[in-house]
Amino acid sequence: MASSVAHTGRGTPWLLSLPALALYLALLAVPLVLTAILSFNAFDGMRGIQQTLGWGNYLEILLDGYYQEIFLRTGGMALAVTVICIVLGVPETLILAKMKPVWRGTFFVVILGPLLISVVVRTLGWSVLLGSQGLVNTALRSLGLVDEPIRLLFSMTGVVIVLTHVFLPFMIIAVWSAMQRLDGQIEHAARSLGAGPFTTFRRIMLPQLMPGILSGAIIVFALAASAYATPAIIGGRRVKVVATTLYDEFFNSLNWPLGAAIAVLLLLANVLIIVGCNRIVERRFKQVFA
């Protein structure tokens, strides 16, 4: 028995992971490579896609202020959503941790709720709330907080609000799992040494939650930067982001190579930003990650 295991040992893991590898190749690697190749092709309004290879599309995107603005806007939006998710999500998780188990369960369902609803339904729901005659503006005006309805629908503010709502659960789950690994006595140790509740949180608890905050931030940033439905419905034509732009290139302008180049650049930017932040945070808090 033992010898046959040792004999087949080498090839077996590869053989067993073959179905998964095949799926990965067919569904992820091949389309990515094809998209990358497509992005180097030229496009002619009259003759369609030209089977030539060149950096033309990339130069057009990188040098054109129009595309630069879209990329910067998308980055800013993803960053804003990530920061708000951290600012709201971390205290929310702390509160959850202090709740009685029954209430905690209830609130977990409430928090995870947005993920259970179809993206289209949820986004349309928000557009009803955020419109100039919507619930939010009506309430603000009835309370006398604003005179004119504030523009929430078809604005960056609206997009950020809705994306935060959808992505907050990811942050909370990530911070929650980091919190489960903490030693409950550490908080008491800090208090007994003379640190008040706020200092204890800032100096002792927060650094230990960094791995959770970081993984949450990576998920939220990546999802926000490539979000399509919310910017399309809430932002509309006025708030163009990378995902909606590349959709337009593919399906309105039919300029597939340019769309492919935008997609590749979005992927690259995402990877660079995430890997870079990961490096910085891991180095800064290396003892917690050990």
Add this chain to the structure above:
Amino acid sequence: MSSLSLRALSKSYGPVHAVRDMNLDVKEGEFLSLLGPSGCGKTTTLQMVAGFVPPTTGSIVVDGHELTSIAPEKRDMGVVFQSYALFPHMSVAQNIGFGLEMRRVERGELKRRVEEALAMVRLAGLEGRYPSELSGGQRQRVAIARALAIRPRVLLLDEPMSNLDAKLRGEMHVELRSLQRRLGITAILVTHDQVEAMTMSDRIAVMTNGGIAQLGTPQEVYDRPTSEFASRFLGHTNVLSGRVEKRAGDEATVKVGPVSFRTKLAKDQIGPEIAVFIRPERLRLGSPDEATLRGLVGTRLFLGGSWIYEIETELGSLRITQQNIGALQPEEGEPVGVSWNADDLRIIATEGSHG
């Protein structure tokens, strides 16, 4: 150096009374242990003293000042936790210096006091290490140094040795005890380990059901337990059934097996059937002919320094410990005699009559 008093301290969680009406005075420089099984309220008591858990009623007084409603960070208590609770993202020096930093101790002074604390626990030179790079024993020393660096009024030790192996634990008992004596700091230790409580403490409070069953020096509590619980919890004890034969005031004649002896007997002992306790080391093994009681050796265990015997007698199974002094020891199954001094027998108010 500080004195600490608990006055009618109680803690209830709904219908559960974790600690009930606890009164305790800890003297300046004293080392007091709260000893008891899990769930006896010892940890809750310590947490109330540290300020992590608010008492339901009662008060905590340190040096004449009421502490009950003061936040934990303002109590000046040094706490050593079971898990050590070191800050994983801080170096040894930062861990130890944290309490001083919170007290706004000036930089040079802080560095000096961190070094002093490290030297105290014999860890000089490990300032730059992180907790993950230390052994269990070293972590515990850092935890002790961190608690002592702030020069606390009272040192609170919450089962600090339970994560150490037996040998290291024994060494730490001696070391921590001598450190506490040298600094003259008042200390309260929570433990379920009777050896730990006896080796380290000036006094032991044996706790059960949220209250103190007995308070006294280790020797008092061990030699003159006032309850069956204390007697059984501290070391091993043999329970013999006795019978009150004559009674005059608080004097009585009690018959145990074939022998009778005179003793003081509290009024709340009803009798005539009573339980009599004797420690294993106070029983003597001898030849069957000249002994008080005869029996057969059931089990014999060798512990190096001593032997443990289980002797089957007409009064039940008795445990006897014998020092290993090189003498020939009876084998399992051999007939032996057991004898004792009447002075070593203890009659304790039975659990029932104490509530």
